[in-house]
Amino acid sequence: MKDQINTIYKNHSQFYKILLFLTTTFLIVFIFPKSGRFKYNFEKGKPWQTENLYAPFNFAIQKSKLKIAEEQELIKSQTTYFFDKDISVEDKVKNDYDVAFNKVFNDSISNFNQLKSKGVAILNSFYQYGILNEDLKLNDNSSVVILVDNVEKKSTTYSKLQKQGKIKDHIENELKEGNLLRYTNKLTALFFDVIQSNLIYNKTLTDNVLQESLDKISSNRGVIDKGTLIISKGEVVNDDKYQVLNSLSKEYESQVWSKSSYNWIVFAYTLLVALALLMLLLFIRKYRLDVYKNNTKVTFIFFNVLVIVLLTTLVINYNSEYVYLVPIAILPLVLKAFFDARLGLFTHVITVLLLGSIVPNSYEYMFLQIIAGIVTILTVSELYKRANLFISVGQITLVYIIAYFAFFVIHEASIDNLKWETFGLFILCGLATLFVQPLIYVYEKLFGLVSDVSLLELSDTNSKLLKELSNKAPGTFHHSLNVANLAEASANEIEANAMLVRVGALYHDIGKMKSPTYFTENQSSGINSHDELSPKESAKIIINHVLDGIEIAKKYNLPDRVIDFIRTHHGTSQVYYFYMKEKAKNEAVNIQDFTYPGPKPFSKETAILMMCDSVEAASKSLKEPTSSKIDNFVENIINKQKDDGQFLNANITFKEIESIKKVLKRKLANIYHLRIEYPE
Template sequence: MAKFVNNLYKNQALFYKVFLFILTSVLIVYLLPKGGKFKYEIPKGKPWQYENLYAPFDFAILKTDAEINAEKQAIKNNHIPYYKFNAEVVERVKEDALQEIDITFSDTILSQFKPQITGFINQTIDEIYKNGLLQENNRLEPDQLIYLRKGNEAYQISYKNLLKQGEIRSFLNSRIEGSGLMPFRTELLEVFYDSLEPNVVFDNELTQKELESKLNSISYTRGSIEQGSRVISKGEVVEGDKYNVLRSLKTEYESQMWSKSNYNWILLGYSALVCMALLMLLLFIRKYRPAIFENNVKVTFIFFNIIFMVMLTTIVVNFNINYVYVVPLCILPLSLKAFFDARLGLFAHVITVLLLGFIVPNSYEYMFLQIIAGIVTILTVSELYKRANLFISVGQITLVYIISYFAFTIIQEGSIADVKAEVFITFLLGGLATLFVQPLIYIYEKIFGMVSDMSLLELSDTNSKLLKELAEKAPGTFHHSLNVANLAEAAANEIKANAMLVRVGALFHDIGKMHNPTYFTENQTTSVNSHDELSPRESAQIIIDHVIKGIEIAKKNNIPDRVIDFIRTHHGTTTVYYFYKKEKETNENAPSDDFRYPGPIPFSKETAILMMCDSVEAASKSLKEPTSALIDNFVEKIINKQMDEGQFLNANITFKEIQLIKKILKRKLKNIYHLRIEYPE
């Protein structure tokens, strides 16, 4: 049992990666669409390259979007609206009219003509409200049919048979002229105007309800194909009705495949493909990025980004498939490049796009566009911390999307008439969303504790609190750090290492000297040497302690571990040779380990560069009368000694790169010690 627990403890990092791999696979399989995949690509406008295809089962032929939209439009155009007739208004108008007669006409007139007047008004009101009085004017065409609903019954009439309120005056004048009551025209008009009111209104609720019912009853299929019938022959062009039949077969196939009987088999297939894709990524990291593979936080970060992109795409596809290109997928290679390198970013991007091919329709087109966009992202974004570079790259990515989509459309449709302008808008929105990568990188830094070039740029500011403190307490050390930073940056650029990282590491590598600044020669401003009162062993310990003190100060000031690594390794396991030799003058058997830095030795190109530059710059102060030959020999001697001591065995740096670094250091030192002519006083 103890042995098992011991093995479990030793291999906990490996077990964690296995757990992470399984968890990521399960989540991605869960997010995949619940349906089978049609095994043929449907190349619209091109010959069918597969063998003759026969219907595996009976299926209905789906109508095209254009056909369905045309049917809907026809239903809307031919739909008969409903109007509601209010009978209570008619009775109320008649009562009001009889009262208005007594008010409007004089008693003399009423005594002689009241029966005629009353009969005329009642008869006219009946004619006005025969079909109803409508307040609106010319809402529909005159010959447009409508339904007039009286109670629970509806009658179909022409819209022109409804009397509109704007037509009342002419209607009344014509009736009065033929009635023999022309002398009382003014009084009669007054009675009608004071009494009449509309009693027919547009019934919007019933009209819309009836329209929706008709639209919902539309059949989305037309005809069917029987099992065993030939769908398409090899070499036949996929267009028109053939394309619609194939599209219908694909839809039916994918819906039928996901059933209880074959659910487990399809799930197994999805799981195998997802696991294979993620395994390829994991093996790539293990073989070509072993430092990242050993770091569980970094592996978690990579897998988290993949899950995040798959989840985001799934949400958008489920919401509206037309917005799939709004998802800023290029954020993935940008983020990974910011924290790691371009090659890993592109590889992870391709794996993610392959997984998303299960989710999106037109998967080949989608994968082509996204892979090309990812390549452009990797090639164009060189320095993410420069805002202009990001905006330029986003513009280039958007342009690549637009050109690729345009090319695919004219290949598939054969003309530019079917190019959809709204798709270009989604590309622009996706490009704008890509700009979110900068705040996202900041969030990742806080969550995962990693460092990007943007953070390094902030740390390289010499006006920061810690570097200002170094300049005040140990000005000589600060000047030395600046010189080392310049040398290291030039060397890193020469061998294509991370110049920004090595510069920041150089600026902070000696901050431990703030603890006892006067014990380091570059900070001694008088002839008094603090080491004169100490034994060589004590002096060596103070010198060695500046590494430990530097790590403590850096951690206290929240300097990232990636930068602290430079403090740990800039002396490797070398000895404080001056005091060691001094100790040997009095003690021949003095152990060298007492005068040796604790290490570790450099484990990257950047930390190896810093060790070389730090040693060369510090020792160069001892050159009295430097010449070109003297500088060349001086640089060779120092770096060769470090190589002989095995200081670069753990760093992935080649002999050729070391030679290039030597060349740069020689040239820089010659520039620094360049002798000028003596100016006359």
């Protein structure tokens, strides 16, 4: 049991990665749409490239959205409008008319009976169908049904219904025929006093009847029997064939896969996702071993892949037309900021391949996204410079637009129906990509990672910690600045992370703040504090500046990547001066008392700092320096470090070490202002 526990403990990192791999696979498969995909790709107006296709089963041909919309508009234009009629209104109005007419008109006028009869006739014409309480502004030919107590009484057209706004015109036309025009004003005023509307629009019933008609629209326009030839090889996919193929494709997704083979689909998706994530994990293990060994970094990479897949799936489930709104270019941007371009691009390609199994027009989508990822990697450099990010996002957006335009022309052979709104999606996607800056900050806090943006902030010599270093140990601060300049130039020469090594150089000796006067660069009074100490005590103080530096760095929350420079800048070398001094007194001296605890440098950047730190510190002892002296001096120091095996754990080559030597020789020659000796 104890042995099993020890085995688990020793291999806990591997177990964690296996658990992470399985969990990520499960989550991606879980959020994927659970439908199969039609195995053939087809495009309208293009030849059918595969073998003759026969119907594998009976299926209905679905109508296009445009056809269904046309049928809906036709039904809406032919809809019937229902009105409720109040039959008591007509009798009341006629009674009121008799009373009012006798009051307004004197029976002594010559046309009294004729005028009264004309008024009754007008009322009858008004109430033949009825008077509306409001004008609905419908088409005159619209069908109308008049209901009395919810029972149909009359059917007519909207033009036959009387509108209150047209009553005056109707009266004038009627009175012209009987030479009664001079009574128009009085009779009109009388009518307006007594007339009441008796038709009320029944919107609820009208809408219900319309909806019933719309619901009866069939989404299908026919059936294809099993075994029927759908399309032959080489035949052009016209509108009709496209609709048939599209119907078959949807039938596969909605019935064949989801109902009869759901478990097989899930199993197949699991295989694909697991295979893709396994390739990513193997790539990290083979080419980025330092990342692979860090579980936090591996988790960070898988987490970002999962987030991109989740966002894209959500958009597809909502509306697949908005799929290009997802800023996938953020993925390579983030990974390049924290790791490197190669890992960022490989992860981006794996993610796009995963999404290719669920997005529509998968080839077009994958082409656009992979090209955008390549452009992202090639164009974005020095992400901490805001102008660079804006320029790169503009280039990414332009590549999206150009590639989409090319695909559209290939598919349609014209630009007449170009979807300009898609260009808007690309622009919005570009704007969303700018969110990478605050996202990087959030990731730094969540995962404890360090980007170039943070390194730029740490390189500010006005920061609190570096200010404290310059006040307590000014000589050490000046030494750190010189080392930073040498290290940055060396890193640029071999294409290492110049910003990282500069920051590491600025902070590598902060431990000397604890006992600044015990280091020669801070001894301005000419008094050497080591004169009162034994060589062993002096060596302990010198060695402890590494441990003190780590303690101070953690107190000020410096990132681990920066603390690594403090740990490794002396490797496992010896405090040689005090060792020899002690050895002169005692032959049985323990060399471990004079040896730095290490570890040795384990990256190009930490190796560069060790070289530059040793060369810069020792260069102060050069007297009357010449080019040859400097060359030998640099060669001796770095060769000794190399012979001591200080660079065995760093992924730095002999060629790169030689390049660094050349940079240091050139820089030191410039520092000491060496000139060619001209003859007098």
